[in-house]
Amino acid sequence: MEIPFDVLSYVLAITIIVLIVWIIRLEIRIARLLSGKDGKSLESVISSINAGWIESRGFQNEMEKYLTGVEKRLSKSLRTCETVHFNAFRGNGESGNQSFATAYVNEIGDGVIISSLYARERTSIFSKPIKRWVSDTPLSPEEKEVLAKAKLAVQN
Known part of the structure; x- marks a missing residue:
């Protein structure tokens, strides 16, 4: 087909x-x-x-x-501010918990701890420099505590 x-x-x-x-x-x-x-x-x-x-x-x-x-x-600016209140003169109970230690530090641990010891007749203020979480000046137990709290706050 x-x-x-x-x-x-x-x-x-x-x-x-x-x-x-x-x-x-x-x-x-x-x-x-x-x-x-x-x-x-x-x-x-x-x-x-x-x-x-x-x-x-x-x-x-x-x-x-x-x-x-x-x-x-x-990293160089203020990273944390921690404060601890305490009774500086525990024995006679004059000052209550009006004394304090405050740590101002940056994230590498440089800063200052300012402490105030309050008594009825006077108030004393101390400043201690901090470099890399260490002070050249001896620290009181309260200052060591506030520095440890500041370090913990920076790490978190």
């Missing part, structure tokens, strides 16, 4: 027309994609995205430098 030439040519012509319509539709879709929403080309959109990315990388580098400086300054 032979297919007549006329039928074959009609089928071939219809197939070619369908393919041409399909190619035209694809061309229109590609043109729309490349022209963009606001009439910008896809290339210009990609270029502007790339420029924004480069700008954000520069901003990120600036922020990293800034935060490094902030971290350095923050």
Whole structure:
């Protein structure tokens, strides 16, 4: 059974027309994609995205430098303040718990302990420097306690 030439040519012509319509539709879709929403080309959109990315990388580098400086300054600034109240003269009960020791330290353990001894007739105030959680001046038990509390607060 032979297919007549006329039928074959009609089928071939219809197939070619369908393919041409399909190619035209694809061309229109590609043109729309490349022209963009606001009439910008896809290339210009990609270029502007790339420029924004480069700008954000520069901003990120600036922020990293800034935060490094902030971290350095923050480690040297006051990190905690702890206070212990105590009765300096336990035997005669004159002062109650009005005496205190307060530690002001940064995160590496540098700072000062300020102590106040209160009595009815006078109040004495002492200041002792702290370097890396150690004092060159002997510390009272209350000052040692407040320094330990400050160290614990910094570590948490």
